[in-house]
Amino acid sequence: MFPKGGEVAMKTAQETSRVLTTKTMSPAALPDMEGWLRFAKSAEEAGIESTLLSFSRYEPDTFSIACAVGRATTKLKFIAAYRTGLMQPATFVQQINTLSGLIDGRVALNIVAGSSTTEQRGYGDFLEHDERYARADEFLAICHSFWRRDGEVTFDGKYWRIEGGRLLTPFVAPDRPAPEIYVAGHSEQAQQLALRRGSCWMRLIDTPEKLQPLVGHFREHGVEVGLRLCVVCRPTREEAIEAARDLLPDEDIGKQERSILIRSDSQTLKQALATADDVGWLNQNLWAGLVPYYGSSAITLLGSPAELADIFLQYKRIGVSQFIISGWPKLDEMVIFGREVLPLVREAEGH
Amino acid sequence: MSLRFHWMLPKGGEVALGAPQTARAAARYRIQSTHITSSAPRPDMKGWTHFAEQAEGAGIESVLISFSRYEPDPILVGCALGRATKKLKFIAAYRSGLMQPTTFVQQINSLSALIDGRIALNVVAGSSTEEQRGYGDYLPHDERYTRAEEFLAVCNAFWRDDGEVDFEGKYYRVERGMLHTPFLAPGRRAPEIYVSGHSENAERLAIAQGSCLLRVADSPDKLRPSVARIRQQGVEVCLRMCVLCRPSREEAIQVIESLLPERENPRHERSAAVKDDSQMYREASTLAGMGNHWLTRSLWAGLAPHYGPVWTTLLGTPEDIAEALLEFKAIGVTQFILSGWPELDEVVTFGQKIIHLVREAESREAKNPV
Numbered sequence: 001m002f003p004k005g006g007e008v009a010m011k012t013a014q015e016t017s018r019v020l021t022t023k024t025m026s027p028a029a030l031p032d033m034e035g036w037l038r039f040a041k042s043a044e045e046a047g048i049e050s051t052l053l054s055f056s057r058y059e060p061d062t063f064s065i066a067c068a069v070g071r072a073t074t075k076l077k078f079i080a081a082y083r084t085g086l087m088q089p090a091t092f093v094q095q096i097n098t099l100s101g102l103i104d105g106r107v108a109l110n111i112v113a114g115s116s117t118t119e120q121r122g123y124g125d126f127l128e129h130d131e132r133y134a135r136a137d138e139f140l141a142i143c144h145s146f147w148r149r150d151g152e153v154t155f156d157g158k159y160w161r162i163e164g165g166r167l168l169t170p171f172v173a174p175d176r177p178a179p180e181i182y183v184a185g186h187s188e189q190a191q192q193l194a195l196r197r198g199s200c201w202m203r204l205i206d207t208p209e210k211l212q213p214l215v216g217h218f219r220e221h222g223v224e225v226g227l228r229l230c231v232v233c234r235p236t237r238e239e240a241i242e243a244a245r246d247l248l249p250d251e252d253i254g255k256q257e258r259s260i261l262i263r264s265d266s267q268t269l270k271q272a273l274a275t276a277d278d279v280g281w282l283n284q285n286l287w288a289g290l291v292p293y294y295g296s297s298a299i300t301l302l303g304s305p306a307e308l309a310d311i312f313l314q315y316k317r318i319g320v321s322q323f324i325i326s327g328w329p330k331l332d333e334m335v336i337f338g339r340e341v342l343p344l345v346r347e348a349e350g351h
Numbered sequence: 352m353s354l355r356f357h358w359m360l361p362k363g364g365e366v367a368l369g370a371p372q373t374a375r376a377a378a379r380y381r382i383q384s385t386h387i388t389s390s391a392p393r394p395d396m397k398g399w400t401h402f403a404e405q406a407e408g409a410g411i412e413s414v415l416i417s418f419s420r421y422e423p424d425p426i427l428v429g430c431a432l433g434r435a436t437k438k439l440k441f442i443a444a445y446r447s448g449l450m451q452p453t454t455f456v457q458q459i460n461s462l463s464a465l466i467d468g469r470i471a472l473n474v475v476a477g478s479s480t481e482e483q484r485g486y487g488d489y490l491p492h493d494e495r496y497t498r499a500e501e502f503l504a505v506c507n508a509f510w511r512d513d514g515e516v517d518f519e520g521k522y523y524r525v526e527r528g529m530l531h532t533p534f535l536a537p538g539r540r541a542p543e544i545y546v547s548g549h550s551e552n553a554e555r556l557a558i559a560q561g562s563c564l565l566r567v568a569d570s571p572d573k574l575r576p577s578v579a580r581i582r583q584q585g586v587e588v589c590l591r592m593c594v595l596c597r598p599s600r601e602e603a604i605q606v607i608e609s610l611l612p613e614r615e616n617p618r619h620e621r622s623a624a625v626k627d628d629s630q631m632y633r634e635a636s637t638l639a640g641m642g643n644h645w646l647t648r649s650l651w652a653g654l655a656p657h658y659g660p661v662w663t664t665l666l667g668t669p670e671d672i673a674e675a676l677l678e679f680k681a682i683g684v685t686q687f688i689l690s691g692w693p694e695l696d697e698v699v700t701f702g703q704k705i706i707h708l709v710r711e712a713e714s715r716e717a718k719n720p721v
Binding site: 088097 | 385387389391392393394396420421422423424426427428430431434435448449450451452453454457458460461462464465481484485486487488489515516523524525526527528529530531532533535
C-alpha cells in the first residue's frame with residue numbers, strides 16, 4: 001500500500017489511524033512528494049513490484065499521484081484505485097493510456113464498484129450497491145473494447161452508450177496491450193466482475209484452508225488471486241505479537257473508528273468486522289484484532305521472518321499469486337520485509 | 352495591466368529537435384495530426400520539455416493543452432510537464448460532460464498541489480457531435496452549454512470551500528459533496544476558467560461561471576462591442592491566433608501563402624475545419640466565400656476556410672505584430688494564446704523580437720496615460 005500524504009514521516013500506528021487521516025486538517029489530503037519518493041525508492045530497493053494508491057474523497061486523485069511519482073521513478077508500478085461511475089469510460093481510457101505513455105506502462109487498475117452510499121452521492125452517484133456492479137461490468141467491457149484496438153467502439157448498455165468511439169493514444173507497456181485489472185470485493189457480484197472483466201481478484205487475507213476452494217475456482221478461469229494484508233515481522237513470534245498489540249489505539253479514537261467503519265455498506269468490511277469480533281486469531285499467525293480500529297485491510301500476518309516466508313509459500317501452493325501488504329509504519333515494515341522475508345521466499349522458489 | 356501571452360503546447364512529435372523546420376513542414380504536421388499514423392497521440396516529454404524551457408525564456412505565461420480523441424489527456428500531460436518545469440502554467444482544455452464535476456475538481460485540485468497551482472482550465476462545452484458520441488455524450492449543442500453551466504456551478508461550489516456541496520440540476524446531482532484536497536495556488540482559491548466559443552451561449556457561460564472568454568481573433572473594430580460588454584461584467588477576453596513574424600511584411604506574406612493547399616484539400620483534411628455544430632467553425636467556413644481574407648492590415652484569415660478558424664494569422668515584422676497586439680489591448684483584450692509555424696521557432700522569435708516592443712510601449716503608456 002502506498003502511504004498517504006504525511007504518513008511516511010509518522011512513526012506510530014495511532015498517528016496513521018483512519019480517523020486522523022479523514023479529518024479536514026489531515027495531511028492525507030495533500031500530496032507529499034518528498035515522503036512518497038523516499039517510500040517509492042525504498043520500495044524499489046526492497047523488491048516490491050507495485051504500490052496500490054487508494055481512492056477516496058479524503059485523498060488526492062490517484063492518477064495524478066501515479067503520474068508525478070512515476071515520472072520520478074523507473075521500476076515501481078502503480079495500481080491506481082478508481083471507482084467506476086465517476087467518468088465516461090472513454091475518458092477513463094484516455095487518461096490511463098496517457099499515463100501509461102508517460103510512465104512506461106507502469107500502471108495497473110484497481111476497479112472498485114463504489115464505497116459508502118454517502119460518499120458516492122457526494123460524487124454524484126446515486127446507484128445502489130448491487131447496481132454499481134452491473135455498471136462496473138459495462139464500464140470495463142467498454143474499456144476492454146478500446147484496449148483491443150480492433151476498430152471503433154460502439155456499445156449500447158443500460159448505463160453507458162457510446163457510438164463510433166475512437167482514441168488514438170494507445171496503452172503503452174513493454175508487454176501488454178491493456179493494464180492489469182484488479183477487482184476488489186468479497187461479494188458475489190465482485191467475484192463475478194473479477195472473473196468476467198479482471199485479471200486478478202483482490203480480497204482480504206484469510207486462512208489458506210478457507211481460501212483454497214475459492215482460489216482454485218478463480219485460477220481455473222485464468223484469473224489470479226491477490227491478498228491484502230498487514231505484516232508485522234520481528235525476530236520472534238512473541239516479539240511480533242507484542243509489536244502488534246502496541247498498535248491498538250487509545251480507547252477514545254478506537255470508538256470513533258468503529259463508528260466510521262460501521263457506516264460503510266461494503267460487504268468486505270462487514271465480514272471482516274464480524275470475524276474480528278468473534279475470534280481475533282484466525283490461526284497462529286493471522287490476527288484480526290486491529291480490524292475494528294483500522295479497517296478490514298488490517299488483518300495482520302505476524303511472526304518471525306522464517307515463519308512469514310513459510311506462510312507466503314503456503315498461500316502460493318493453494319494458488320495465490322500476489323499480495324498487497326501494509327505495515328506500521330509502512331516504510332519501516334516494508335524495509336524489514338524486503339531485507340528479512342523476501343530473500344527467504346525467493347530462495348525457496350529457487351531464484 | 353500588462354498583456355498576458357500564452358502559447359499552444361505543440362503536439363507529440365511536433366517539436367523537431369536538432370533540425371530546422373520549415374513553416375510548410377510544420378503546417379503539414381498539423382494537418383495530419385489527426386491521422387492514425389501521426390505521432391500526435393503519443394506523449395513527447397523530450398520535445399515538450401524543450402519547448403517549455405524556450406517558452407519560459409520567451410516570457411510566455413502558460414501553454415494551452417488541447418483536448419481531443421487524437422491526443423493524450425491534458426490533465427496528465429499538465430502533471431508530467433508541470434513536474435518538469437518551475438514557472439510555466441498550463442491551461443488544460445476539458446470538455447464538460449465527460450466526468451462527474453466532483454471527480455474533475457479532485458483531479459484539478461490534486462494537480463494544483465503537485466505543480467504549485469500552475470493550472471488553469473479551458474472549458475469547452477463540446478465538439479463535433481460525432482466526436483462527442485464517441486465519448487458517450489449525446490446532448491445537442493445548445494444543451495451542452497446548459498450542462499456546462501451546471502458543471503461549472505458545481506465546481507465553483509467546491510472551490511468556494513464553504514461547506515458540503517449540494518446541487519440538484521437537470522444534468523448533475525450531488526449530495527453532501529466534500530473533497531479534502533484543496534485547490535492550492537499562490538493568491539487563488541480556484542483555477543482561472545477560460546470558456547471557449549463564439550456563440551451567445553459561450554459568452555453567457557463565460558460571464559456566469561468563467562474568468563475569461565477565449566475566442567479566435569477578428570479585427571478590433573468587429574470585436575470592440577463584445578469585448579466591452581464582456582469586460583463590463585468583470586470577465587477578461589483572450590484571443591487565439593497564429594503569429595508569423597519575418598524581417599519584412601512581404602516575406603511573411605510569402606510564407607503564409609505557401610501554406611495554402613495546392614489544390615482543394617481532400618475531405619479528410621477538411622474534417623478539422625467542419626466541426627458541424629460549432630459556431631466558431633461555421634463562421635470560418637463562411638469566410639471561404641469572401642474574396643478578401645485580410646481582416647486588418649496584419650490579420651489574415653486566408654487559411655481558416657481550409658484548416659479551421661484557429662489558423663487565422665497575425666503576420667508581418669516584429670513592429671507590425673507588436674502594434675497589432677497593442678490595438679487589441681486598446682479595445683480591452685487582455686490575453687492571447689498564440690501558435691506559430693513551427694511553434695518552437697516562432698515562440699523564440701516572439702521572445703527575442705516582439706515581446707519587448709510590447710512591454711516598452713506598455714511602460715510608456717503607464718508613464719503617460721492617455
